[in-house]
Amino acid sequence: MAVRYLSLFSGIEAATVAWQPLGWEAVAFSEIEPFPCAVLAHHYPSIPNLGDINKITEDDIKRLGAIDVVVFGSPCQDLSLAGKREGFKNGETRSGLFYKAVQIIEWCRKHSGTRFALWENVVGAFYSNQGRDFSEVIRAFTGCQYSVPKEGWQNSGIAYSAEQSLLEWRTLDAKYFGVPQQRRRVFALADFGDWTCRSSILFQQANNEFYLSTYEKDEKEATFECRESSRKGLSRSYAGCITSHTEKDLITVTNNQVIVCDENGFPKEDGEYLRAFSVVEKERMFGFPDNYTRIPYRNKPAKNCVIHARLKAIGNSIAVPQLKWIGQQMQQAFLI
Ligand SMILES: C[S@@+](CC[C@H](N)C(=O)[O-])C[C@H]1O[C@@H](n2cnc3c(N)ncnc32)[C@H](O)[C@@H]1O
Numbered sequence: 001m002a003v004r005y006l007s008l009f010s011g012i013e014a015a016t017v018a019w020q021p022l023g024w025e026a027v028a029f030s031e032i033e034p035f036p037c038a039v040l041a042h043h044y045p046s047i048p049n050l051g052d053i054n055k056i057t058e059d060d061i062k063r064l065g066a067i068d069v070v071v072f073g074s075p076c077q078d079l080s081l082a083g084k085r086e087g088f089k090n091g092e093t094r095s096g097l098f099y100k101a102v103q104i105i106e107w108c109r110k111h112s113g114t115r116f117a118l119w120e121n122v123v124g125a126f127y128s129n130q131g132r133d134f135s136e137v138i139r140a141f142t143g144c145q146y147s148v149p150k151e152g153w154q155n156s157g158i159a160y161s162a163e164q165s166l167l168e169w170r171t172l173d174a175k176y177f178g179v180p181q182q183r184r185r186v187f188a189l190a191d192f193g194d195w196t197c198r199s200s201i202l203f204q205q206a207n208n209e210f211y212l213s214t215y216e217k218d219e220k221e222a223t224f225e226c227r228e229s230s231r232k233g234l235s236r237s238y239a240g241c242i243t244s245h246t247e248k249d250l251i252t253v254t255n256n257q258v259i260v261c262d263e264n265g266f267p268k269e270d271g272e273y274l275r276a277f278s279v280v281e282k283e284r285m286f287g288f289p290d291n292y293t294r295i296p297y298r299n300k301p302a303k304n305c306v307i308h309a310r311l312k313a314i315g316n317s318i319a320v321p322q323l324k325w326i327g328q329q330m331q332q333a334f335l336i
Helices: 014-022 034-043 058-063 097-112 128-142 208-212 279-286 307-315 320-335
Strands: 004-008 025-030 069-072 116-122 156-160 166-173 184-191 242-245 250-253 258-261 273-275
Touching (some): 004 097, 014 025, 058 097, 069 097, 097 116, 097 128, 128 156, 128 166, 128 184, 184 320, 279 307
Parallel strands (some): 004 025
Antiparallel strands (some): 116 184, 166 184, 242 250, 250 258
């Protein structure tokens, strides 16, 4: 039977791009921003978008039927190291919408026997409110009140309560999953089922397939390959970038820009800045199909789709291969 999942704070649905090929079915989305909503309606017209998470009721959840997994990357502005770091603030901030998602997960467990909840967020989640926000994440999923460790939260860990559930968390970097960008994010996976007979999910070694994937799309400029830094001898700061050879030069696409490099992959001293990313390059950096976000929007045809809205929505998303890898591990757990 297909795994059925509910996706909250859906954005442009990295989860669905990752999990549809596994044969999983989305039961509903929840998204409010106009452009991501249009992307969802364009690609998944038969999957309901429940809109504002604050308005989702217990009855709505009951009506959705069986839900095996809830996935949610809640807003991160108040946890981000770059922001004011106000944290969850008892649900008063945007990041505090986390609590609303937790309530929905409780309804899902009550009415549909939900097994897993997967949360994705910025690493700032370990630090906001002196680490107390992450204690709240653990409490929400296991019922256990852990105080913040003296040395702070580590990049990975497990918490469990005998009666309730298990929470695994791990910081994963997208660059180790075959996409050309450095992007460290916390993934926390709660298992409300019988986790005693399965191996851990987030602590498995990433599959080699993800290290070696190659894009061979014939773009105007060049052929892009994504590679692990060590395989190409690139410096650490350029790890995981997209490189391409034109007749004259090696071009490197870093996290911010496209620049000309020497044959070893280091920026040339007179390193010419060529241009900003194209939207397709950004889609590839997250593992989306080319032009996934190029949709008809606001009465304009797809070819005129607004670039800044596409870039923003992609930038807020999750690297698809990371979710695919986690999905594959969950799939194994369902089979036990
Ligand atoms: C960090 S992004 C998640 C992106 C998503 N995981 C993806 O694959 O693209 C958070 C999303 O939550 C949405 N959001 C914010 N407030 C919301 C609300 N009250 N109800 C539903 N979605 C909301 C934002 O518009 C944004 O797209």
